[in-house]
Amino acid sequence: xxxxxxxxxxxxxxxxxxxxxxxxxxxxxxxxxxxxxxxxxxxxxxxxxxxxxxxxxxxxxxxxxxxxxxxxxxxxxxxxxxxxxxxxxxxxxxxxxxxxxxxxxxxxxxxxxxxxxxxxxxxxxxxxxxxxxxxxxxxxxxxxxxxxxxxxxxxxxxxxxxxxxxxxxxxxxxxxxxxxxxxxxxxxxxxxxxxxxxxxxxxxxxxxxxxxxxxxxxxxxxxxxxxxxxxxxxxxxxxxxxxxxxxxxxxxxxxxxxxxxxxxxxxxxxxxxxxxxxxxxxxxxxxxxxxxxxxxxxxxxxxxxxxxxxxxxxxxxxxxxxxxxxxxxxxxxxxxxxxxxxxxxxxxxxxxxxxxxxxxxxxxxxxxx
Numbered sequence: 001x002x003x004x005x006x007x008x009x010x011x012x013x014x015x016x017x018x019x020x021x022x023x024x025x026x027x028x029x030x031x032x033x034x035x036x037x038x039x040x041x042x043x044x045x046x047x048x049x050x051x052x053x054x055x056x057x058x059x060x061x062x063x064x065x066x067x068x069x070x071x072x073x074x075x076x077x078x079x080x081x082x083x084x085x086x087x088x089x090x091x092x093x094x095x096x097x098x099x100x101x102x103x104x105x106x107x108x109x110x111x112x113x114x115x116x117x118x119x120x121x122x123x124x125x126x127x128x129x130x131x132x133x134x135x136x137x138x139x140x141x142x143x144x145x146x147x148x149x150x151x152x153x154x155x156x157x158x159x160x161x162x163x164x165x166x167x168x169x170x171x172x173x174x175x176x177x178x179x180x181x182x183x184x185x186x187x188x189x190x191x192x193x194x195x196x197x198x199x200x201x202x203x204x205x206x207x208x209x210x211x212x213x214x215x216x217x218x219x220x221x222x223x224x225x226x227x228x229x230x231x232x233x234x235x236x237x238x239x240x241x242x243x244x245x246x247x248x249x250x251x252x253x254x255x256x257x258x259x260x261x262x263x264x265x266x267x268x269x270x271x272x273x274x275x276x277x278x279x280x281x282x283x284x285x286x287x288x289x290x291x292x293x294x295x296x297x298x299x300x301x302x303x304x305x306x307x308x309x310x311x312x313x314x315x316x317x318x319x320x321x322x323x324x325x326x327x328x329x330x331x332x333x334x335x336x337x338x339x340x341x342x343x344x345x346x347x348x349x350x351x352x353x354x355x356x357x358x359x360x361x362x363x364x365x366x367x368x369x
């Protein structure tokens with residue numbers, strides 16, 4: 001297993017901290033729901049003995065839920081997610097199973113030690129408590145909890161992977177069927193394109209160039225996720241990202257995405273030079289407007305956007321080279337995106353005639369520092 005030290009920005013820490021918090025809350029809530037369901041079921045059937053101690057049982061369940069949420073949210077789930085992305089499936093599966101078993105044993109031991117200590121009225125390190133804890137691992141209760149929590153972990157991973165694929169918040173939209181029928185939305189779009197992609201492809205060759213693109217898209221992914229962007233599609237050397245209006249405008253998220261991408265690539269430039277001899281440079285274009293959004297496809301279903309805003313955004317990005325800038329946005333977008341990331345200023349670039357457009361469009365660029 002490969003463990004790498006990573007420097008985290010405040011946005012990354014906020015993102016992972018918030019995700020860990022919601023995993024903790026969700027898992028504790030699920031743990032308590034399961035506990036009370038089982039408690040009231042057994043009580044209604046009259047199978048609870050007089051020796052049953054509700055307080056110690058509930059506290060032990062709470063300890064297990066909180067421990068699972070903390071370990072899972074801060075450590076285990078993040079590792080499992082990375083393994084699914086970095087390794088072939090069978091190897092990632094072995095890592096995940098091993099980690100889950102280790103985590104389940106650790107958390108169950110903590111809960112069982114507390115419960116048996118309270119039940120026997122002796123310290124948790126007492127021999128009787130240790131023996132009772134060992135016996136617990138051979139009971140049906142442990143096996144049931146092991147299987148139930150395995151499903152909880154798997155479902156959590158599925159939710160995170162779906163969120164990473166389509167963007168935060170899409171999984172609930174799928175469950176609620178919001179995109180089964182086309183609907184109108186206002187969205188912000190960013191088209192990001194690697195500069196001189198054709199020349200790089202000729203220099204590197206097909207296989208090496210593919211890995212070059214793969215690394216680039218993987219490295220910029222945190223910038224997109226942390227600014228609450230949704231990856232719409234990858235087209236060759238280009239990625240199309242969209243934001244719901246409230247998410248893209250909040251804290252200057254949409255514009256921040258570009259500068260976060262720049263920072264990530266700059267930090268990893270030595271790796272690109274060592275591996276490919278080239279550091280990727282990219283240009284981006286921004287625009288916003290109304291689109292139709294809905295699920296399409298029969299064999300492979302996907303969420304699709306349709307509207308003139310996509311064509312306009314693509315045209316804006318395409319003239320970055322002509323104006324010698326790496327980031328361009330429509331003045332219309334710049335006027336509503338007045339909340340900019342710290343240290344970022346906008347510069348008016350005048351009006352330009354976009355290919356296929358009857359009227360000129362006002363453009364701005366952004367600089368930091």
